Amino acid sequence: MQAVLLIDFGSTYTKLTAVDLDAKKIFATAQDFTTVDTDVMEGFERALLKLKEKTGDIPFEKRLACSSAAGGLRMVACGLVPALTAKAAKLAAFGAGAKVIKTYSYKLTRSDIQEIDQIAPEILLLTGGTDGGNQEVIEHNASMLAKTETFFPVVYAGNHASGDICRDILESEKHPFYLCENVMPRLNKLNIQPAQGVIRKIFLDRIISAKGLSKQKALIDGILMPTPAAVLAALTLLSKGTSKHRGIGELMACDLGGATTVIYSIARGAPTKELAVVHGLPEPFSKRTVEGDIGMRYSAHGVVEAVGIEEIARIANVHEDVVYDWLNRIDQDKSILPATEEEKALDFALAAGALRTGIIRHSGTLEMVYTPVGAVYQQQGKDLSEVKLLIMTGGALNHTDQFEAIGREALAIQDTTVLAPTNPRIICDTQYVLSALGLLSTIDPETAFELLNNIFGKEDSL
């Protein structure tokens, strides 16, 4: 047997997945609490003990890990125009698996600089201007950023003409400077992969060790990427396939957490409506968005604000006062679990509301415009209406078997301009295999694809 151990140091749980490469099988999983306050290896060892109870003491040829512990990868993005380079920067950071704490547009001010010092990002992504375009703003921003007092590496992915100028202004002990290709070299041309590659390299070289995750490296062959990047890798592999196997095509996934809601789409998002004209910045094939104000516990109020108290009350079939009451109890105890039928209905409504909001913000829109030659359609963002698969995951779904109903309720979107999936198959990643198989794809994509396809690809799969 050729066994590989895949490790996900999550914010709450450290999850282990053992895969037999010869038999192409997941043969055991186990988890325990992540112990980031003391030494993450403690939690890892406890989880490993549980795993070995199932598998016996077998040798692992490789141990690969991803991590979102200790707050994940915290980034700040700077761009020029909100809908153009600032958006491109945000998409790049999200796709690299980061949490984008704040995105800035136009010129940074003194108070912005103070705020950035307070945020103390782990990486700052500096963009602005197409190649040959605006130089003034990014050079101004570089000189403002030079005044920050906290340490953070800067990834420069702006106007090519200003790269060296900004390096001269900004590079220091406090701000290691990484020059890479522009995230938007020409107008509406997205080029985010070079920046993502550099972000990942910094994550590996610097941030892992700063978080004490590199201790006892002997036990682990390496932390390869942030967990969200591993999930994105798995989803992209499942969609596109390998050189030997055809992928299953366009799909979406969501990760419903206590504080955030994350949506993934692996899809071109080309118009399905005839006569639709696409506008705005093209979006990446593998797109990830993070809603920091939407979640089941820490961000429960955000869900209610986004969909409205009456909608939550309607879905849960309770009076609005009951919703307020549940929110108060969540405020008092973030780890509260629903016990009664009514509480379960309330959590169901919150989950559906969170998911719906995340999907609406992630999906493109289609608006009908009347012209002298008749009605035409204007599309912004991705058309995901014909996506056939939605994979659900996240800690918030641990305590419910209602995930499919939650998904259906979330997709019952009244606003007809939203290009969200209309009738996808809905599957829950109950075993948390996505991040593990994303890791596996870096060494054995064929096996990773086969396992993913067995779990999610089949019409009758659970």
Place this chain on the structure above:
Amino acid sequence: MDKKTLVIGVIGADVHAVGIQILNFAFQEAGFNVVNLGVMVTQEEYIEAAIEAKADAIVVSSLYGHGELDCQGLREKCDEAGLKDILLYVGGNIVVGKQDLTEVEKRFRAMGFDRVFGPGTPPETTIEYLKKDLGVA
């Protein structure tokens, strides 16, 4: 990189897609950097593109007769966005029916456009003016 940059597109709900491609080609051939926004372009899209690309001129096309409505306020928005002295051109079938071009030109100039071109203007004419206004030899 010394090339001058133009942002071009068809404004409003106008979907005439062919002429803008011809202009795109002709302007590039004449030595300009061209950012072609295509059809159904909003005022905001011209402005945002011009900021990122540090454009020297915005060339607005309109062929369906509603140009006058669509173009109102573009100059003011440019001023607001910091594109203070950007060159603004407009051309095509910019008003309804066959109106006297000098009258039409007067109205568009009052809206802040630097040059106004009527129906059937060959690209060469526009290129000539662009070179003159942008100081290209």
